[in-house]
Amino acid sequence: MTTARRSDATRAAILEAARERFASDGYDRATIRSIARDAGIDPSMVMRYYGNKEGLFAAASEIELNLPELGGLPARHVGAVLVTHFLERWERDDVLTGLLRVGVTNEAGAERMRAIFAQQLGPVTRGVCPDPAEAPRRAALVASQILGMALTRYVLRLPPVVEMTPEEIVAWLGPTVQRYLTAEAP
Amino acid sequence: MTTARRSDATRAAILEAARERFASDGYDRATIRSIARDAGIDPSMVMRYYGNKEGLFAAASEIELNLPELGGLPARHVGAVLVTHFLERWERDDVLTGLLRVGVTNEAGAERMRAIFAQQLGPVTRGVCPDPAEAPRRAALVASQILGMALTRYVLRLPPVVEMTPEEIVAWLGPTVQRYLTAEAP
DNA sequence: ATGGAATGTCAACGCCCGTTGGCCTACAGT
DNA sequence: ACTGTAGGCCAACGGGCGTTGACATTCCAT
Incomplete structure (x- = not known):
């Protein structure tokens, strides 16, 4: 050491x-x-x-998302659990907001963001979606909704998004993430 | 003149x-x-x-989204129509990508973005969601998913998102937007 | 044809940036 | 106690930036 x-x-x-x-x-x-x-x-x-x-x-910008293991819990709760976790992570400190800001204007920041989501979100989805080969795509869909929420709430600060409580956000976004993870491919 | x-x-x-x-x-x-x-x-x-x-x-950054009127078409199609429209708008030119980039680092850009979504997306949702008083919130939820898709596809370029075809994106995101607009508040 | 406005170029300003190298200071190993 | 080294400050560099004002050119109305 x-x-x-x-x-x-x-x-x-x-x-x-x-x-x-x-x-x-x-x-x-x-x-x-x-x-x-x-x-x-x-x-x-x-x-x-x-x-x-x-x-x-x-x-x-070294970040640990510390995502929970989704394998052990009822399949129909994973959406809400995941949204809740991200929301808490985002509210706790502003490292993720910073990474989002930098990822938009700086190629190194974008690369870091891609790596984080591939290495930390990808594996978690692998266990819960029907076809493991589709895990990256489903993780990316989840990322699009999660990052869109972070963007509108913490960066652009769209008033209706800022005014929502964490519980309301989980209630709206949970089923979306749930569907991206576990629903049949359309 | x-x-x-x-x-x-x-x-x-x-x-x-x-x-x-x-x-x-x-x-x-x-x-x-x-x-x-x-x-x-x-x-x-x-x-x-x-x-x-x-x-x-x-x-x-003066932008016209030229959103379609949603009033005249079957209620269960508005999600897909809206996603399709945004996707086309985003692919046609890069003004929206630019606005997104600037909105993240510049307060004037963020304000412009808020104004565009409030003035152009808000009214469109008013006609299709159950309670008009909730229109701004539902428009904001739609924005969170639409902007999240734009962010991951055109700015961060997450590979799985870039590889999806427009049809696949509409198939996945359409129901989400649909639900944000027309479903009962959870 | 000519005066004046519109259009465009050029050089410079003050500012702040990332980065560098030299120079003190204070501690730790002997 | 002495010395090497790590920690820290300071002043300066070259460069790019937004912005300005003086000057040249082109065009049009008279």
Whole structure:
């Protein structure tokens, strides 16, 4: 294991400031200078520890969705469970919002987003959909609805979406996700 | 009426170049200089005709969704019709993709997006959903799925979504939109 | 034909960016 | 106690940006 470094606190401060700035400003407007200011250090420290701006973003956008195992629960609940989980994940911190913002304007961000959904959402769907060969497609359909909700609620802030309670969102979106996962292919 | 100006061709060239750049690069990376280069004129002409970068974006993002009237057709087809229409609209040109890109990183873009969906999608839903008072919420749910599809297909380019044919997308998303519009509130 | 407005070019401005390299400072291993 | 090294700051660089104002050209109404 790697031993603790004296600079660990600084590294963490940079990473936290970076996540917030990327989330609220997007890749271009989140400047290294502003991130350094938030972290209370010099911009050159960012370069020293993360190489360059792309490296910083790569480090700041490492994400674990921590999706639940869907295998053990009644098949007709997986939609609601999945929507609930994503909603909580999105409300807890703004890393995912940041990733969404950056994924839209930056190819590295888009690639990161593709990887996360392929590696973390894909496997979970494999166990619950009728034909495993169709798992990627069904996961992508789920992603389209989940990300659309995140986009309209946390980024574009369409008023009717913002005003809905989490319970209402689960009630509306749960059956949709459910159908994308388990229904016969149309 | 305003008479034709000698500079109309230049104005149009600027607008077309701006739409393409905003669509492919987003607001920040779409520079006035690159737009002027594409249009074959000097950057200062952009300032003369559109005031500043924000004015140029406002002019470049005027959009007519041209949504069909849903009142006249069988209630159980409105979902498929709506999805088909949006899909065609999105494939025809990249103005909507551009608006989506800009709406994510730029507050003016987000406001434009909110206005378009409120003014153009809202009224259409009013005629087909059970309780007119719920029309905005149902329109927003529809927007969440439609925009999520656009996001994953045209911006993030999730491979399984890109590979789907328009017919397959309509078959999967049509019932979802249908339910958001016409089903009983859960 | 001519004066003036419309159209367009050119060079420059001030600003902020990512990034670099040099220089102090303070700690840790010996 | 001494020294090497990691941590940190500072000043500067080259470059691209949005924007501006002075100047040249073209066209049209008179």
